[in-house]
Amino acid sequence: MNQATSPSDSGRPLNILSIQSWVAYGHVGNASAVFPLQRLGAEVWAVNTVQFSNHTGYGAWRGSVFGAELIQELVEGIAERGALPRCDAVLSGYMGAAEIGEAILNAAARVKAANPDAMYCCDPVIGDVGRGIFVRPGIPEFMRDRAIPAADIITPNQFELEWMAGAPVTTLDDAKRAVAALQAKGPRCVLVTSLRVEDTPADAMDLLAADGGHFWRVRTPLLPVNVNGAGDAIAALFLFHRLRWGQASVALSAAASSIYGLLRRTAEAGSREILTVAAQEEFVTPSRVFRAEAC
Numbered sequence: 001m002n003q004a005t006s007p008s009d010s011g012r013p014l015n016i017l018s019i020q021s022w023v024a025y026g027h028v029g030n031a032s033a034v035f036p037l038q039r040l041g042a043e044v045w046a047v048n049t050v051q052f053s054n055h056t057g058y059g060a061w062r063g064s065v066f067g068a069e070l071i072q073e074l075v076e077g078i079a080e081r082g083a084l085p086r087c088d089a090v091l092s093g094y095m096g097a098a099e100i101g102e103a104i105l106n107a108a109a110r111v112k113a114a115n116p117d118a119m120y121c122c123d124p125v126i127g128d129v130g131r132g133i134f135v136r137p138g139i140p141e142f143m144r145d146r147a148i149p150a151a152d153i154i155t156p157n158q159f160e161l162e163w164m165a166g167a168p169v170t171t172l173d174d175a176k177r178a179v180a181a182l183q184a185k186g187p188r189c190v191l192v193t194s195l196r197v198e199d200t201p202a203d204a205m206d207l208l209a210a211d212g213g214h215f216w217r218v219r220t221p222l223l224p225v226n227v228n229g230a231g232d233a234i235a236a237l238f239l240f241h242r243l244r245w246g247q248a249s250v251a252l253s254a255a256a257s258s259i260y261g262l263l264r265r266t267a268e269a270g271s272r273e274i275l276t277v278a279a280q281e282e283f284v285t286p287s288r289v290f291r292a293e294a295c
């Protein structure tokens with residue numbers, strides 16, 4: 001993509017095909033990503049990979065994982081509207097089954113064939129510190145071996161970075177090496193979320209962004225909150241601002257500031273679900289701005 005301009009420079013809204021999970025109660029997957037993108041002015045073509053009552057972090061849920069055929073069919077329907085050339089990005093997250101991953105990669109390939117400037121942003125949902133791997137067997141390997149090489153942007157958390165790079169990350173240099181190892185497979189731009197390394201103060205949380213060989217870090221206070229959906233929200237926010245402004249450092253600052261404000265409000269309310277609707281002003285005008293520092 002030409003970094004000097006962005007589709008929204010042409011006056012039209014950004015169009016993002018978001019292929020993620022849906023929950024009826026609460027906010028993860030598309031139920032965490034779609035509204036912030038819309039509030040920022042993007043058009044979101046949401047294709048849901050699962051429909052659950054709530055996210056799996058509760059330990060119990062009801063609903064279904066959709067088949068790859070339905071995802072392929074919905075993308076075909078969008079293609080039949082002649083819309084793919086106007087698609088600026090494909091965003092994917094939680095995958096209920098490896099076959100869904102193939103349908104997502106097929107969608108990304110179709111979009112990039114129709115619009116060579118389009119980007120594929122993959123949030124490689126595999127697991128997290130403390131929870132370990134929480135996706136179905138085959139998904140972690142699919143993310144590492146198939147999705148990452150096809151992506152332009154990836155947004156792993158620290159657990160996912162370590163698993164996919166096959167190396168522990170305890171220092172900032174470890175993190176940079178692990179990011180470079182994944183960049184060598186394909187994605188030029190990487191956002192590492194929830195990074196806590198040796199020089200991260202106990203009351204702080206770091207985020208690391210890389211674009212090409214350049215790195216930037218943002219440090220925010222650690223909040224008394226442990227919720228799901230934050231990774232889906234920040235992946236969407238980072239993608240939007242990377243598309244809109246064309247610079248990973250600007251996208252890092254904007255996404256980190258918004259997610260901090262969202263989670264601060266969530267922590268203050270003592271809510272188990274992120275307050276995606278109540279804290280919506282944080283997406284457009286973050287109450288606290290954190291600057292990205294080259295590192």
Ligand SMILES: Nc1ncnc2c1ncn2[C@@H]1O[C@H](COP(=O)(O)OP(=O)(O)O)[C@@H](O)[C@H]1O
Pocket residue numbers: 127128156157158192193194195205206207220221222223224225226228229230231232234256259260263
């Ligand atoms: N307890 C917390 N305090 C401050 N920020 C947090 C906290 N938990 C999450 N965040 C913010 O949300 C971002 C995404 O959260 P994370 O848990 O990494 O996503 P995922 O759900 O993919 O694991 C983090 O990079 C951080 O900026």
Ligand SMILES: Cc1ncc(COP(=O)(O)O)c(C=O)c1O
Pocket residue numbers: 021022023028029050052054055056057093094125227228229230231232233
């Ligand atoms: C259905 C579903 N989608 C997406 C996610 C990803 O959530 P997070 O943003 O916390 O990684 C989860 C996590 O539990 C989930 O259960």
Ligand SMILES: [Mg+2]
Pocket residue numbers: 123124125157231232
């Ligand atoms: Mg995540």
